[in-house]
Amino acid sequence: MSLNFLQDLLVIGTIREYAMVAIGLLLLWLAIKKDYEPLLLLPIGAGCLMANFPGSNAVGEHGFLTLLYRVGIETELFPILIFIGIGAMIDFAIVLKQPVTLFFGGPPCLGIFGAMLMALGVNYFKPGFFSVGEAASIGIIGAADGPTSIYVAKMFATNWLAPIAVAAYSYMSLVPIIQPPVIRLLTSSRERKIRMESDYNAQVSKTVMILFPVLIIVLTGLLLPKGMVLVGPLMLGNLLRVSGCVDRLSKSAQNEISNVVTLFLGLTVGATMRADTFLQPQTILILAFGLIAFIFDTAAGVLFAKFLNLFLRHKLNPMIGAAGLSAFPMSARVVQKMAQQEDPGNIILMPAVGANVAGQIGSIVVGCLIISLLS
Amino acid sequence: MNDNTDQPSQPVAVQGVPANRFLKHDGTEPGAAFRAGLEISGICVIGIAIVLTIYYTGLRLLVALFPPKPDADPAAHDH
Numbered sequence: 182m183s184l185n186f187l188q189d190l191l192v193i194g195t196i197r198e199y200a201m202v203a204i205g206l207l208l209l210w211l212a213i214k215k216d217y218e219p220l221l222l223l224p225i226g227a228g229c230l231m232a233n234f235p236g237s238n239a240v241g242e243h244g245f246l247t248l249l250y251r252v253g254i255e256t257e258l259f260p261i262l263i264f265i266g267i268g269a270m271i272d273f274a275i276v277l278k279q280p281v282t283l284f285f286g287g288p289p290c291l292g293i294f295g296a297m298l299m300a301l302g303v304n305y306f307k308p309g310f311f312s313v314g315e316a317a318s319i320g321i322i323g324a325a326d327g328p329t330s331i332y333v334a335k336m337f338a339t340n341w342l343a344p345i346a347v348a349a350y351s352y353m354s355l356v357p358i359i360q361p362p363v364i365r366l367l368t369s370s371r372e373r374k375i376r377m378e379s380d381y382n383a384q385v386s387k388t389v390m391i392l393f394p395v396l397i398i399v400l401t402g403l404l405l406p407k408g409m410v411l412v413g414p415l416m417l418g419n420l421l422r423v424s425g426c427v428d429r430l431s432k433s434a435q436n437e438i439s440n441v442v443t444l445f446l447g448l449t450v451g452a453t454m455r456a457d458t459f460l461q462p463q464t465i466l467i468l469a470f471g472l473i474a475f476i477f478d479t480a481a482g483v484l485f486a487k488f489l490n491l492f493l494r495h496k497l498n499p500m501i502g503a504a505g506l507s508a509f510p511m512s513a514r515v516v517q518k519m520a521q522q523e524d525p526g527n528i529i530l531m532p533a534v535g536a537n538v539a540g541q542i543g544s545i546v547v548g549c550l551i552i553s554l555l556s
Numbered sequence: 557m558n559d560n561t562d563q564p565s566q567p568v569a570v571q572g573v574p575a576n577r578f579l580k581h582d583g584t585e586p587g588a589a590f591r592a593g594l595e596i597s598g599i600c601v602i603g604i605a606i607v608l609t610i611y612y613t614g615l616r617l618l619v620a621l622f623p624p625k626p627d628a629d630p631a632a633h634d635h
Contacts, residue, residue: 276615277615277619280612280615280616280619281612283608283611283612283615284608284612286608287604287605287608290600290604291601293600294593294596294597294600294601297593297596297597298590298593298594298597301583301586301589301590301592301593302586302590304583304584304586304589304590305586305590308583308584308585308586309582309583309584310583311583312579312581312582312583312589313578313579313581313582313583313589313592313593313596314578314579315583316583316589316593317578317593317596337579384624385619385624386622386623386624386625388622389618389619389622392618392622393615393618396614396615396618397611397614400607400610400611400614404606404607404610405607542608542611543604543608546603546604546607546608547600547604550599550600550603550604550607551596551600554578554596554599554600555576555578555579555596556576
């Protein structure tokens with residue numbers, strides 16, 4: 182009996198393809214065993230696995246992963262839908278109670294530009310390694326905001342979408358490991374013990390809660406119309422939440438829409454992790470610069486708070502500056518934990534959460550600015 | 557109707573070269589690309605400061621215009 186049927190069934194792949202299969206398995210392990218952003222890393226790992234087996238028909242002209250890519254990534258629809266879900270989940274009340282908290286969302290974005298300039302610096306050693314659009318997309322990993330990273334990368338660095346998305350989500354899950362050493366390096370024990378006296382029990386009227394997302398949409402329309410694609414869905418989601426008249430839609434945005442799109446987004450990003458594009462020297466650098474962006478973000482936030490302390494009578498605990506990272510709510514938790522390590526009775530969670538929410542706004546504003554400048 | 561929907565994400569001038577003055581830097585001229593990066597960074601840093609200040613001003617205005625009514629607005633508390 183001929184063994185030809187085996188040849189028909191088996192497609193022997195390259196070492197690079199099997200290396201990608203191994204990376205897919207690694208992502209699954211990180212998600213399941215280590216609990217690193219499992220909501221995203223599990224579908225990304227599964228997508229990577231299905232797409233890289235030689236002869237897999239999950240990808241290709243009629244593959245379902247290719248179809249999902251066309252529908253959700255090429256059209257940039259998935260990240261936008263995710264923003265509706267995020268908006269419906271975020272409670273902006275804390276920022277409304279202490280509007281000045283909004284400014285903590287700005288400085289941590291400086292890491293974006295540090296990483297972008299480092300990526301462009303590589304061109305001095307190897308001209309043409311990263312274009313400006315690619316460098317900006319790499320920098321945006323520092324926004325610590327997965328959907329923004331994916332959206333910007335899709336626009337300006339399609340080839341590097343997969344490593345950028347993987348870096349963005351991986352480092353977000355590693356915030357408890359990345360941030361503490363940087364914070365400790367830049368603050369003294371005395372500074373970390375500072376107790377903050379702020380009135381986070383102040384009431385805000387429901388009218389303000391409802392008008393806030395509307396106001397941000399209007400201001401974005403006037404100031405950054407090209408950023409509406411990011412800000413609009415986020416604020417729409419929040420409007421669903423606070424309006425009080427569409428509870429079903431709000432719950433759907435927080436649960437069904439968010440969950441389904443997260444699954445599809447993860448699968449699709451995983452499917453873009455193909456050996457020919459992922460196993461490149463650029464990928465290593467993208468992962469490295471992404472990490473540097475997170476470190477710079479943290480440092481910039483802490484230094485900003487320390488700068489403000491030069492002028493304030495009631496000093497801020499400079500660690501809340503680090504919570505201005507968009508990684509919600511991990512950054513706030515990390516900062517609170519560190520405060521309690523220094524002084525068990527020190528509760529800075531509320532201002533830290535405020536800075537964290539402001540970070541969501543800050544990261545999207547930077548995304549809007551980059552889109553406006555480059556498109 | 558908003559004409560933005562008709563715009564491609566990366567405007568293309570001729571022969572696949574992006575028309576955007578920043579995007580046209582492909583990194584083959586490192587100095588020019590780096591300067592473009594510096595310019596983008598500068599504009600964005602100033603831009604984010606301005607945008608957040610405007611958001612802040614608008615928010616303060618909202619809070620001042622619509623103060624909470626005593627005992628009539630339970631939505632004011634965290635959700």
